[in-house]
Amino acid sequence: HNKTAVQVKEDMKKIVQIPLLRPRTVAAKHTKLFGVSLLELREKGLVEDGVPLVVRRMVEHLLQQEGLFRVNGNVRAVETLKQRLEGGEEVDLLSESETCTVASLLKRYLRDLPEGLVGSAVQQALIQHYQCGEDGSWLDVRDLLQQLPDVHHSLLRYLCHFLTLVECNHNDNRMTALNLATVFGPSVFQ
Template identity: 70%
Template sequence: MGAGALTICHNKTAVQVKEDMKKMVHIPILRPRTVAAKHIKLFGATLSELKDKGLMEDNVPLVLRKMVEYLRKHALHQEGLFRVNGNVRAVETLKQRLESREEVDLLAESDSCTVASLLKLTRTRPNSILSAYRPKYQVGDDVSSSDMRDILQQLPEVHLSLLRYLCHFLTHVECNHKENRMTALNLATVFGPSVFQ
């Protein structure tokens, strides 16, 4: 084969690669939604909105319960739990699928890093225990344990139930800190801002 023939083959291959890349760029990240009416905002909704829509069980959002149960069963011993981030596209895809009310088998269709990353992003409005008590308390203030107890006793039952559920789960994570490297301090660093800011 001469130099001219190699150039033609090379050019055809380059054109084919470019065409293949164009096709890949146009592939949608998410599967198309079958029924748009089923899309419900789960992440960032208020607890009362979720309760009104029947998306709570024992004052804990069902979606949060599903993620916590998955992590409790399959990831408590995983080193880097809550430290190693899941793929951004996978996290967003999982979020959208859950909000589309698709049946998602987390064990078969996801991984613990993706689920843990989505759980870290989970917030409800208002996203802070102390936000209801400003300007008395500001970020960075030292709050005594008796002040914190008083604040917690004033929380609506739905917020207190959610906080109990989350703290109970994080206690299980911390009990396995020798394997997962998530001490109480590490967990406070990860979850503290979303709970207390």
């Protein structure tokens, strides 16, 4: 009887000394964000006002940075950041990532869109519009761009707004409209 009581006391002491385990939180389900159609992301609730949440996070980070898009990010850092975001991890881009890494990640996101941001039919119509030497108004271009799926159109508008803000600060970041077109043209028009 005494021996059992002593053993129970010893066991209780050990249990009290073991830190309580935190309740297990359910790990976020791995969600592929890159190379996924915008329509699929919208169906998964990963689009807000027509813009993928991952793109919003990158753009909000980049708007605060100088020297934007001047240097490519480290390939390994870009891939790691992509995997962390797709793994559902909360990533504080401002404190955890270099500007060039986030900028490269944004370009990668656009390049990885399965059909590109501006689909081939609209792209061909735009090319034809300009090759014909049509002085057509911006209304013609707008009408062509409105042929894009709504989520593509929304992301393109968001990206153009962002790039306009970047260009407005070209004295600080050296990113003129021509420089931005050189950087983003291949990513937007595949």
